Amino acid sequence: MNRPHTRHSRKRTFNPTSIGEMKRFLGLCILQSHVETPNIRKLFTFSDPLYYHPIFNHCMSGRRFEQLLRCLCVYEGNAKGINKVLDFANHMITIFQSLYKPHKQLSLDESMLLFRGRLSFRQYIKSKKAKYGVKFYILTSSDGYILNFKIYQGKTETSIDIDTETSSKSKTEKLVLNLMQPYLYLGHELYMDNYYNSVALSDKLLSCMTHTTGTLRKDRKDNPKDVIRKVLKKGEHVWTRKGKVYVSAWKDKRIVTMITTQHHPRMVTTRNRFGKQITKPKEVEMYNKYMSGIDLSDQMLAYYSTPKKTVRWYKKVFFHIFDMGIWNAYYIFRKHCNEKETMLGFREHIIRYLLGFDNLTCYNIISSRKPTNPRTSNNSGMTLPNSNQGSSQEGASSQLLNTHWPEPIPKTENCKRNKAFLKCRLCAKNKIKKETSYRCKGCTSKPPLCPGCFEQWHCQAENID
Template structure:
């Protein structure tokens, strides 16, 4: 975290504490008389909190235990338990008094943490330049509390949590850009994106926009892949490859109805766009503006034999 963000968190935490004490002067927390927080003390608080992820204990109070068996001296030496709990109680990132009401057109479900999202989104883009191959997919951050846009995705490791759309470097896995999913009724209007583009296309456009016209190769799964999106990205010097659902608008029906034996391939091309059908254990459909219909030999895991696969499938899997 940069000094600007730390200063913002400290200022908002102090403001929230004063607002709480003014609204509830008779409360226990107000009677304690809040001592203003500063950046060095907040860094101590943050370090102790991070350390709790390494030293596992059943409760916050147990970290300040004086028992010779359970004691961790760094905690009471750094700050009192009461002070730690007060900072935790009042840690804040946005001024509640400025939050638009729920019925307001500019209402933001993520208003309370929007400064954090904005800060890290900018820093992620500045800190690293991805390689040529990039991908867009979704990730799930584990969360089981009460939340209106919490997702259940059984295929993910966490299953319950907050869904995040991410643009990542294919080789290192570095997150270059991200967008938090706020519910299906949330509006999405990225700059320069045509109105006819669907929701999945707008997500890709929003994440990819700063990297357009730079010659990147984008890989997608079948949630995002579509003929209009690939043609549009190609106009902005961004080639793409991805698995595609066979009922997507514009995908050639002739290819869908072609019957193939196992390991056989069929392909059709329309200008820059290549459509591929490959029969493995089941039919696999791909679109690409990167590849030709060329096939290559690949090894089979656990077997000595080698088989031929379209190079677009090999690159997509890698």
């Protein structure tokens, strides 16, 4: 409010919002992910039949929606950087963990949220579909329920140690222990890729009654050299034991190095996705079976993604976490209430609840909108009134048109001209600099209009008020 605004800026007057309006706002944000449009204002059009969706204008105006979206924030005071979303993220994590207790197998991996704007901790991962953006470290169940996550904050981020014993550990080990903190000493099995795994981390997690299985990088510290340097032929499998940790190597198309504290390395017979019998190590089979939790959650979030293009990264992160909450809610609903419910149907139920339109029909929405010019209703995407609807509607429409006539713009006290001039509303909309001395007599906003623009302005249904 302290910034300078133009004379007709919508930021000069902001009406206080309410819980009901914010529910409608969030409902429209979720619905927006189901409808593809070039920009937000296309969703609120009355005149363009290509993008006409009456539910949006029935809930709120396009300007009000943009106002709420512009002022949206989930932080207190003058927070900067990651603190703009940190409190909201921690609150959502607490809800996730309180609503569901996972099974034995857990998976940990990173996920990317697409963002190409300026950001100090923006990451690039070549193997991800969204190569640029905000990186999330996510802990999920083996079938995709999101249990815990952490947003990457850059090289200068500070990790909170669980106890004094972790103060000398690497950042990767601290990250895994922090994400696993609510699930230590419960007998879980954790599956990770080679970015996280090491012999020291497996020892530490095993002392916390948590087993690990996953791929291993050859250059990790404390790796057994007799297995790492072994030259293998195709199908050959070797392993060794270091303390309570097994490290194995197996060559298929290339050499795969594995680490596990749960499964004794041995060759087993299994079937691939085509039903063909193949032989592979036990630890590889279990890793392929339980490591897909993050991929499944990313797949479900990508179907209907609420985040839209914006220069403010924290809003995109907010809506991404909001989508995580919807996916977790759908996961629990499908698991305990209705196995046949689809993700789209579940999101539609949420939208109807937030908008408060459980029993609303298309006829109620269209009939409740403001009347339009019947001569241009075909161009505005609205249905022309039937002849059997009576002459009362025709009389109302003609009466509406008869009230819209040009009148001279009244002069102000200090005006030295013979007439008062203002910028034509339609010319300004078309980016043309032109002034006029006439305005509409019937419109409540009294828009200044050129005589040549008068008919074209009122042929647009959204401009009649």
